[in-house]
Amino acid sequence: MSKAPPPKPTDSELEILHVLWQHGPATVRAINDHLSQRRQVEVGYTTTLKILQLMLEKALVRRDDADRSHVYRAAVREQETQGLLLDKFVDATFGGSALKLVMQALGSRQTSADELAQIRRLLNDIEIQNSTPNSDDNDHA
Amino acid sequence: MSKAPPPKPTDSELEILHVLWQHGPATVRAINDHLSQRRQVEVGYTTTLKILQLMLEKALVRRDDADRSHVYRAAVREQETQGLLLDKFVDATFGGSALKLVMQALGSRQTSADELAQIRRLLNDIEIQNSTPNSDDNDHA
DNA sequence: ATTTAATTACGAATTATTTCGTAGATGTTT
DNA sequence: AAACATCTACGAAATAATTCGTAATTAAAT
Numbered sequence: 001m002s003k004a005p006p007p008k009p010t011d012s013e014l015e016i017l018h019v020l021w022q023h024g025p026a027t028v029r030a031i032n033d034h035l036s037q038r039r040q041v042e043v044g045y046t047t048t049l050k051i052l053q054l055m056l057e058k059a060l061v062r063r064d065d066a067d068r069s070h071v072y073r074a075a076v077r078e079q080e081t082q083g084l085l086l087d088k089f090v091d092a093t094f095g096g097s098a099l100k101l102v103m104q105a106l107g108s109r110q111t112s113a114d115e116l117a118q119i120r121r122l123l124n125d126i127e128i129q130n131s132t133p134n135s136d137d138n139d140h141a
Numbered sequence: 142m143s144k145a146p147p148p149k150p151t152d153s154e155l156e157i158l159h160v161l162w163q164h165g166p167a168t169v170r171a172i173n174d175h176l177s178q179r180r181q182v183e184v185g186y187t188t189t190l191k192i193l194q195l196m197l198e199k200a201l202v203r204r205d206d207a208d209r210s211h212v213y214r215a216a217v218r219e220q221e222t223q224g225l226l227l228d229k230f231v232d233a234t235f236g237g238s239a240l241k242l243v244m245q246a247l248g249s250r251q252t253s254a255d256e257l258a259q260i261r262r263l264l265n266d267i268e269i270q271n272s273t274p275n276s277d278d279n280d281h282a
Numbered sequence: 283a284t285t286t287a288a289t290t291a292c293g294a295a296t297t298a299t300t301t302c303g304t305a306g307a308t309g310t311t312t
Numbered sequence: 313a314a315a316c317a318t319c320t321a322c323g324a325a326a327t328a329a330t331t332c333g334t335a336a337t338t339a340a341a342t
Contacts, residue, residue, distance in 0.1 A: 010299065011233055018236065028319080047301050049320070054299095068308065068319065083249050085234050086242070092152055093226050095159065098246045099256045101227070105239045105246075106263055108224045113271060115240045116264055122247055123257055123264075130254060151329060169289080188331050190290070195329090209289065209338060286341070296331075303324090310317070 006059045006076050008084060012051050013060060017074055017081065020061065025073035028052060147200045147217050149225060153192050154201060158215055158222065161202065166214035169193060 009017060019034045020026065026034075032048040052072050055061045064071040094100040106119075150158060160175045161167065167175075173189040193213055196202045205212040235241040247260075 012300065014233060044302055045318095046303075046320090050301080050322090051299090053321080065320095070320080079245070079249070082234055082241075082245055085230075086245055089226075089230050089234075090246070092155060093223055093230075098250055098252065099259065100223075102243050102246055102260060103263060104220070104223055104227055105231070105243055106260075106267060108220070109239055111239065111267060113268070116268060116271075118240060119243055119247075119260075120264060122244060123261060126247060126252060127254070127257060130257075153330065185332055186289090187291095187333075191292085191331080192329090194291080206290095211290080284342080287339085289336100289338075291336080292334090294331100294333085297329085299326100299328080301324100301326075304322090306319100306321085308317100308319075310315100312313100312315080 004059075008088060009055075009058075009060055009076075009081065013055050013058075014081075014085075016048070016051060016055065017060065017076070017078075020072065020074040021078045025064070025071050027069045027071055029069065031072065145200075149229060150196075150199075150201055150217075150222065154196050154199075155222075155226075157189070157192060157196065158201065158217070158219075161213065161215040162219045166205070166212050168210045168212055170210065172213065 015035060015038075016031060019031050023030075023034065028045065028049045031052070032043055032045050035048060036042040052061060052063075056063055056072075059075055061072045062075045063073075090096055090098055090101050094104070156176060156179075157172060160172050164171075164175065169186065169190045172193070173184055173186050176189060177183045193202060193204075197204055197213075201215075201217055202213045203216045204214075231237055231239055231242050235245070
């Protein structure tokens with residue numbers, strides 16, 4: 001009864017999380033540089049700073065303020081966060097049907113043979129698991 | 142050249158579109174009743190009305206105002222809209238990789254054998270299309 | 283015809299998100 | 313040490329989305 005789960009990140013917050021997931025802990029300066037590169041318009045330094053401060057309050061990131069330039073790092077895992085966002089998205093857009101989402105994703109989009117093969121492998125794995133009422137199915141970190 | 146494409150619907154707008162897609166053209170009253178049922182908290186009538194008026198400006202819906210109670214209907218197709226939202230979502234959350242999205246959707250989720258079979262069928266269809274550089278690939282309504 | 287009910291239009295409060303300017307502190311350079 | 317650069321904190325403007333109240337209109341009921 002406590003330890004509120006971190007909330008759904010906003011678009012800007014997610015963008016920052018991507019940087020942190022990809023590059024590891026970083027200063028505001030470094031994060032801001034990455035963001036500015038990926039965009040048409042530069043992001044103001046204090047904009048990035050402000051969002052990071054809000055993310056800190058929301059416990060989406062942690063920071064090391066030992067040095068003058070604080071170092072931020074992601075406090076939420078990539079897969080978990082993506083799963084959370086995916087759930088919301090499936091509910092809002094596909095009425096909760098993950099199948100519809102997958103059909104749409106594969107159907108109206110260019111998918112390479114390699115990717116298709118990977119998905120087949122995944123399907124095989126899932127069916128094996130399904131047909132094997134294996135002792136305990138943990139694995140949900 | 143003109144005819145701006147309708148913009149990405151917001152969450153509330155999407156909720157209303159779901160009602161219209163599912164039940165066809167409807168009055169504000171009818172739409173509001175559906176929304177109120179699907180929620181914990183009732184929606185105010187004028188709230189629904191207001192959103193519909195905004196959706197009309199955005200060309201997400203059309204309306205028939207012949208009678209006093211105007212009748213609204215969706216002006217965007219379900220699949221197209223879902224596809225549009227999916228694109229944005231894949232970009233924002235999975236860095237543009239539809240594969241990652243599918244893996245996440247199938248991996249961290251309970252999927253029935255029947256659904257898996259449907260996905261397999263779809264994969265087969267796609268691979269046939271890919272291996273058949275068929276003249277012109279239309280089929281996108 | 284009056285009253286009552288339902289409907290539309292519209293302004294505006296509320297909340298969330300994004301953005302940035304400015305002040306103050308701290309370090310660096312000359 | 314004085315000037316300069318960099319950093320954090322914070323307030324607040326700008327924008328978007330959601331919500332609802334109120335007034336005006338029109339229809340229905342009495």
